[in-house]
Amino acid sequence: MLNTSPTAGRIESLWDDSQSAGMSESELLLYRSNLLGADKRVTNFGGGNTSAKVTETDPLTQQEATVLWVKGSGGDLGSMGRDGFATLYVDKLDALKGLYRGLEHEDEMVGYLPHATFNLNPRAASIDTPLHAYLPYAHVDHTHPDALIAIAASKNSRELTETIYGEEIGWLPWKRPGFELGLWLEKFARENPKAKGCVLESHGLFTWADTSKACYALTLDIINRAIAWFEQEIGDKPVFGGARVEPLAETDRRAVASRLMPEIRGLIGAGESKVGHFDDSSAVLEFVGSARVTELAALGTSCPDHFLRTKIWPLVVPLEKGAASVDQAVADLGAQLDAYRSDYAAYYERCKHADSPAMRDPNPVVYLMPGVGQVTFARDKATARIAGEFYVNAINVMRGASSVSDYFGLPEQEAFNIEYWLLEEAKLQRMPKPKSLAGRVALVTGAAGGIGGATARRLLGEGACVVLTDIDADALEATRAEFQDVYGKDVVRAVPLDVTDEAAVAHCFAEAAAEYGGIDILVSNAGISSASPVESTDLSLWQRNMDILATGYFLVSREAFRLMKRQKLGGAIVFVASKNGLAASPGASAYCTAKAAEIHLARCLALEGADHSIRVNVVNPDAVLRGSRIWAGEWREQRAAAYNMKPDELEEHYRKRSLLKRSVFPEDVAEAIYFLASDRAAKSTGNIVNVDAGNLVSFTR
């Protein structure tokens, strides 16, 4: 039996005395927090928080004050900096107890927290602040380790906690984080002075100690003991009721994902564009292929962090018969999603309060595919990926809990109270407005070149995910690495592609579907240039222009049409043609004719695409010398020779030749492409935009 759970194996201490020597208490807290957050077995992304009660000098009175440094609202332990901590006077926090009017008023306590701020620290204190503030210990870790949540989400979690830890670690029943839970924790710690921590039912772990180093060591020790206990208990026993559907081969799994993801994306993306993430790790495959997947998935996730990201339940796509079930699954998807949405609406209606925020998007986030893996969809790639990671956490939890006990999700009303918590809603409202291409996926050909690269950068800057493609694999990889540094690794993918290769084009779009769920924007830009009087143009040169420029543009747009039509979300295609496609240019008939073919192909596709909301437009650059690889080679020399000048005089020549007397840069072309690809041009199709600083011969007429 597979034992691939990430809960397996011990967590090694990363504490290095030579690094921590000389650090202040707040620096030690940051060091410890980053170490804890570095291992997802300790805590999930953004989950958990840490604190230290530190003696500081009050900037106003110059007296000593005890200050709580505690991870503030938002942020992630693994990547946070010192500015991620809120700082609050402990005595002022203590004074809040006098203002507390009881459980039904606990949310109002959040409003008092800013009054306890030390040193004008702008970092907002989180809802979890009271959970740290009142514990009578200097250092407190609150983490969400899968192994501990597996205990916390077992039906007899109290007994399990006692069995594993005796009196060392206590147990408190489920309580939504807030002021009341802070008081519960304090009471527990004062009544149980020997306890070193506490399991919170359906939630996670608290541990405390007198120094940062001791607290870190304790947290790891408690987690490692849980991991060891589960390993011993589960051993080689089958988990999740044993396997029912064997995983398909890796390439088949990916093929099914790329088939299904655009269908799902289309059915859930009409209101808000969504990006997908596919995971076929062994932990996922073990769960989705198991006998109990449907039953356990229906119980919902447990830790609040989990279902805030994953929604209360996933959707199980019936793929029991492997690849043979795919067509049926596609056919049934619409009805399945309708059923999910009405179940979600019914859950909202059952649980809502008079002041609950309006129902949010009722579509599932997590899609479980037996034999294939798991797909998650969210408004951007990072959110989709993180939701997937959280569901893997939930799988680990279910694996442990269901093997040693009965797993139970959070009661529905409690889950709702967290999901639609007014404080949670306020957090959502504070989030910045999404960028104009958030949730969109673009594919750019010739992306390692000047105009393609500038275009990818422009689209990435507007929040799109971009699949970079180019025939030059080395230059493509360099471009990918550069963009990854700036925009992060979630939003950029690179697939080497020769646009004249029919099979490679199909593969490239399938990759885009498996990586992101589909595409919304195609920028067909890959190109070459050539110059040759007609009588000396040999057939191979003619054919090369036709292949790359005319046929290449046909192949990528045909595949884009196929994918966009399956998604039924419309789409935008932009062709980068040329001034030479409109205006004849001497000694370049093959290039000019192929570029003219591109322009006319765009017109034809605009006509065919309109009924499907697929817009097709053209941008015509001219004389974009800087950044262009075309202009780095012999084309530049040929053009310079044609005008009887030196190659480095050419840019000035073109500038002077233009009506506006300005040079054209790749970024200028990218701007027009972005416009036509975005909703700003929602009502434009079949259009041509010249970006050539004005050239009478290419005026459209």
Ligand code: NAI
């Ligand atoms: P560039 O040479 O910098 O970029 C073109 C990219 O296309 C290169 O990275 C190249 O490796 C790639 N490519 C070539 N053949 C390919 C194939 N078979 N499959 C996939 N990728 C391939 O050139 P630039 O200036 O960025 O040109 C982009 C587009 O703009 C081209 O279609 C070009 O014809 C057009 N254009 C450029 C003008 C200029 O002055 N730079 C003027 C008018 C049009």
